[in-house]
Amino acid sequence: xxxxxxxxVDLHKYxxxxxxxxxxxxxxxxxxxxxVVGPSGSGKSTLLRCVNLLELPTSGQVLIDGIDITDxxxxxxxxxxxxxxxxxxxxxxxxxxxxxNLTIAQEKVLKRxxxxxxxxxxxxxxxxxxxxxxxxxxxxxxxxxxxRVAIARSLCxxxxxxxxxxxxxxxxxxxxxxxxxxxxxxARDGMTMMVVTHEMGFxxxxxxxxxxxxxxxxxxxxPPNEVLVNPKTERARRFLRMVEEK
Amino acid sequence: xxxxxxxxxxxxxxxxxxxxxxIVIVALVVAFAxxxxxGSNFFNVDEARRMLPQLLTVAAKNTLVYTVASxxxxxxxxxxxxxxxxxxxxxxxxxxxxxxxxxxxxxALVTLILLAFGIPIAxxxxxxxxxxxxxxxxxxxxxxxxxxxxxxxGGIEAVPRGQMEAARSLGMSRGQTMASIIIPQAFRIMxxxxxxxxxxxxxxxSLIYVVGSTPATRELVKFARDFMSDRxxxxxxxxxxxxxxxxxxxxxxxxxxxxxxxxxxx
Ligand SMILES: Nc1ncnc2c1ncn2[C@@H]1O[C@H](COP(=O)(O)OP(=O)(O)OP(=O)(O)O)[C@@H](O)[C@H]1O
Ligand SMILES: [Mg+2]
Numbered sequence: 001x002x003x004x005x006x007x008x009v010d011l012h013k014y015x016x017x018x019x020x021x022x023x024x025x026x027x028x029x030x031x032x033x034x035x036v037v038g039p040s041g042s043g044k045s046t047l048l049r050c051v052n053l054l055e056l057p058t059s060g061q062v063l064i065d066g067i068d069i070t071d072x073x074x075x076x077x078x079x080x081x082x083x084x085x086x087x088x089x090x091x092x093x094x095x096x097x098x099x100x101n102l103t104i105a106q107e108k109v110l111k112r113x114x115x116x117x118x119x120x121x122x123x124x125x126x127x128x129x130x131x132x133x134x135x136x137x138x139x140x141x142x143x144x145x146x147x148r149v150a151i152a153r154s155l156c157x158x159x160x161x162x163x164x165x166x167x168x169x170x171x172x173x174x175x176x177x178x179x180x181x182x183x184x185x186x187a188r189d190g191m192t193m194m195v196v197t198h199e200m201g202f203x204x205x206x207x208x209x210x211x212x213x214x215x216x217x218x219x220x221x222x223p224p225n226e227v228l229v230n231p232k233t234e235r236a237r238r239f240l241r242m243v244e245e246k
Numbered sequence: 247x248x249x250x251x252x253x254x255x256x257x258x259x260x261x262x263x264x265x266x267x268x269i270v271i272v273a274l275v276v277a278f279a280x281x282x283x284x285g286s287n288f289f290n291v292d293e294a295r296r297m298l299p300q301l302l303t304v305a306a307k308n309t310l311v312y313t314v315a316s317x318x319x320x321x322x323x324x325x326x327x328x329x330x331x332x333x334x335x336x337x338x339x340x341x342x343x344x345x346x347x348x349x350x351x352x353x354a355l356v357t358l359i360l361l362a363f364g365i366p367i368a369x370x371x372x373x374x375x376x377x378x379x380x381x382x383x384x385x386x387x388x389x390x391x392x393x394x395x396x397x398x399x400g401g402i403e404a405v406p407r408g409q410m411e412a413a414r415s416l417g418m419s420r421g422q423t424m425a426s427i428i429i430p431q432a433f434r435i436m437x438x439x440x441x442x443x444x445x446x447x448x449x450x451x452s453l454i455y456v457v458g459s460t461p462a463t464r465e466l467v468k469f470a471r472d473f474m475s476d477r478x479x480x481x482x483x484x485x486x487x488x489x490x491x492x493x494x495x496x497x498x499x500x501x502x503x504x505x506x507x508x509x510x511x512x
């Protein structure tokens with residue numbers, strides 16, 4: 001088998017005394033879509049944020065395309081351009097127009113000329129369907145549009161993989177669909193994706209694999225129609241019942 | 247909405263009361279004051295005329311030059327201190343903290359005197375460039391830097407953490423993120439308190455007289471004091487009070503407009 005896109009090896013993370021990740025190991029192949037589900041506080045976000053080292057693991061390794069990025073000698077900024085990240089709260093830059101949100105890192109990090117950066121930005125905005133908002137400020141966009149802009153902003157860097165942390169949780173229900181559609185089309189185009197989500201429908205349809213986390217460990221993982229339909233563990237069954245009741 | 251209306255309501259009531267009290271006091275003063283003497287001592291047109299044109303070409307100009315210079319240098323110092331305060335390097339944090347606490351704790355007057363007279367005594371041969379004016383501006387910059395450092399730090403900390411995370415996850419370095427994402431946003435938050443510092447600084451320039459001045463380097467207060475002791479008349483005080491207001495009032499108005507314009511991006 002080829003080198004996995006993402007490989008996490010025996011990851012531990014403490015916040016002070018609190019052990020949030022208690023030895024997590026998993027890997028994601030190129031082009032694979034993996035959804036991470038589990039109850040609140042189980043460490044899903046922390047795990048995701050360790051993948052691009054927004055959170056520094058206490059011990060363990062994170063290998064991106066075979067390169068251990070916890071090694072201090074690795075150029076982390078360079079590495080991060082290869083890993084897109086989408087946040088629950090969008091985190092667009094409110095003082096910049098949508099277009100500028102998409103070009104600033106291209107210019108500063110990839111050293112692309114303004115003209116080229118704008119062409120790429122417009123292409124990506126087109127792709128997520130918000131090109132008409134290019135010259136607006138983020139505050140003038142709906143939540144769904146803002147999240148799609150945030151996805152486009154990541155895509156501008158030409159990432160090989162994307163991390164999503166509950167990308168639809170801050171959205172009004174009627175705006176969830178448009179963001180999930182964009183993510184679906186990314187998956188179809190072969191993007192490697194690691195998605196923390198509570199959208200079980202999305203996980204069932206799109207994920208190649210589902211990882212169920214609880215209490216800082218991976219309790220169960222496998223194809224969606226096993227983990228989400230016929231879970232082996234009692235903990236996963238209880239979680240799914242709870243989600244369905246909502 | 248209802249809460250807002252109530253606040254507006256009580257504000258209006260407060261304003262009305264304030265006006266009534268003011269009018270009563272003014273009426274009493276007008277009724278019982280010795281207008282002849284007030285007029286000749288505080289509102290003497292001949293005395294006021296004597297102050298021109300130096301009032302504007304020297305005194306007001308110097309006040310403005312000292313203020314703007316101290317504000318600019320102070321801002322640079324403050325930005326350094328704020329960034330040091332927020333760095334991961336403990337000695338830098340400690341230094342910035344000590345700086346802020348020291349110069350906020352001392353009266354500006356003491357800092358000025360220590361700098362202008364203490365340094366030449368303590369370190370013979372060391373000269374602050376620009377003579378007395380240089381020493382005065384340096385002193386005010388140091389003090390302003392201490393106050394503004396806290397303002398800037400507050401502004402930077404008020405920018406949500408997600409902004410740093412989003413920029414870093416795009417591959418931007420910490421420095422790039424600070425310069426083009428965090429500080430521009432922090433600056434909007436800082437505009438009102440920074441205006442405040444500027445207005446305070448305008449008034450602090452009146453302390454410069456302690457380091458000594460020549461006729462050409464006098465600012466408004468020293469200029470008025472010289473006139474008052476020469477002429478035994480208080481009109482210069484009234485005149486410079488008006489000049490101070492002519493500087494500060496448009497400034498606060500301008501900044502309010504600026505804030506409204508910048509607010510659009512939010
Ligand atoms: N920066 C931090 N400092 C201290 N504790 C933290 C920090 N971030 C997360 N935690 C704690 O770590 C635990 C796991 O948090 P995490 O955000 O990873 O959970 P999660 O599975 O993403 O939950 P949710 O579904 O609510 O987002 C929680 O108990 C949380 O309080
Ligand atoms: Mg989370």
